[in-house]
Amino acid sequence: RWTTEKCRYAVRKNDTGSSLVRWNGEYLWFVRNQEPETGTTIPDPLSGKRWSGTMRGVGLSTSTDFKTWTPKQSILRTDPLDNFPWGQPHALCVTPYGDVLIGLLPILSLYPEDDNNSFGPWNVQLAVSRDGRHWHRVADRQTFMPQAPEVPLAARPWDARFHPASSVLVKDDLVHIYYYGTTKLHGEGRDPNSDARHTRYGIGLATLPADRFVSLRPYDWLQPGTIETKPLKLSGSELLINADLPPEKLRIELADADGHPLPGFEASVSIAERHDPLRYRIHWKSENQSRSLKDAPLDSPVILRITLSDGDLYCFTVLP
Structure with a gap:
C-alpha cells in the first residue's frame, strides 16, 4: 500500500x-x-x-x-x-x-x-x-x-537510435535488455523542418545468454591461453565455468597464494562436465578418486588457473 x-x-x-x-x-x-x-x-x-x-x-x-x-x-x-x-x-x-x-x-x-x-x-x-x-x-x-x-x-529502422531501460532482467538464463527506439538521432527532432512522416518510436527487446556480456579468449586460437585470478577466499561446494568451447579444451587448476598447484587439483586431472547449456561443472579425478571444490583446502586464499583453447571464457560461479 x-x-x-x-x-x-x-x-x-x-x-x-x-x-x-x-x-x-x-x-x-x-x-x-x-x-x-x-x-x-x-x-x-x-x-x-x-x-x-x-x-x-x-x-x-x-x-x-x-x-x-x-x-x-x-x-x-x-x-x-x-x-x-x-x-x-x-x-x-x-x-x-x-x-x-x-x-x-x-x-x-x-x-x-x-x-x-x-x-x-x-x-x-x-x-x-x-x-x-x-x-x-x-x-x-x-x-x-x-x-x-x-x-x-x-x-x-525503427530503432536506429535506442536507449536501454533503467535496468536489465534475467529470466531462464537469458538477459533481457528492454529499450526505447526511434528513427531519429538525438536532437534531430528539434529541427522544425524535419520530415515527420518517417519518424517512428517503439519499445524493443535485446537478449543474450546469462553472464555472457564479455569474454576472454586466447590471443592465438591455435594455442592454449591461461588466465590466473588473484588469490581468492572461496567457500562453496561446486565450481561452475560459463564457457563456449568443447569440454576437452578447458582445464582448471587450484593453486596456493604463491602459485603452487594444490595436490589433487592440478590442471592435468581436471574434468569439465556439462552442467547446463551454458556452464561446465569442474571436478578433479586422480587415483580413482573424484574431488570437487568442497574437497579442496580452502582455509587460505587460492588462485584459479584457467587454461582454454579454441573458445571463450565468460565467468565462473561458486555454488554454496
Whole structure:
C-alpha cells in the first residue's frame, strides 16, 4: 500500500534516464549531473569548432531510508578518449548482478559543429563497479550495443537510435535488455523542418545468454591461453565455468597464494562436465578418486588457473 507524503525534491535536473538500485545496505540513485564546464565555451583544436552548453555527466545520490537523499556527486564523465567535449554520457543504467553492479552507458557523440550540444548519434558501452562509485568501462570502451549505420531518415529502422531501460532482467538464463527506439538521432527532432512522416518510436527487446556480456579468449586460437585470478577466499561446494568451447579444451587448476598447484587439483586431472547449456561443472579425478571444490583446502586464499583453447571464457560461479 502506498501513501502520499508532502512533495519535496530529492535531486534536481534529472531529465534523462535514471536508475535506482539497493546495494550493500543503501539506495543508489544514478542521475544526470551538470558538470563544471556547463555554461562555458571550449574550443576544439582538432575540429576547429567550439562547444558550449550544458555538459552532461553521471551523478550519484544515496539514501539509507529512501526519504533523505545526499546531494548528487559526479561519478562518471568523459575524457579525451571519448572525444571530449563532443562525447558525453547520457545515462548510466545499473543492475545488481551477482557480486557486482553492471551498467549500460549510452555515450552521446555530438557532431563537432559550433555550439552543437544536442545533435548526434550514440552507442552503448558496458561498465562494471563493486561500490557504485568507481566504474570501470569494459573492453577498453568498446561498443556493447551499436547504433544502426547512419543512412537517410526514410531508410532507417525503427530503432536506429535506442536507449536501454533503467535496468536489465534475467529470466531462464537469458538477459533481457528492454529499450526505447526511434528513427531519429538525438536532437534531430528539434529541427522544425524535419520530415515527420518517417519518424517512428517503439519499445524493443535485446537478449543474450546469462553472464555472457564479455569474454576472454586466447590471443592465438591455435594455442592454449591461461588466465590466473588473484588469490581468492572461496567457500562453496561446486565450481561452475560459463564457457563456449568443447569440454576437452578447458582445464582448471587450484593453486596456493604463491602459485603452487594444490595436490589433487592440478590442471592435468581436471574434468569439465556439462552442467547446463551454458556452464561446465569442474571436478578433479586422480587415483580413482573424484574431488570437487568442497574437497579442496580452502582455509587460505587460492588462485584459479584457467587454461582454454579454441573458445571463450565468460565467468565462473561458486555454488554454496
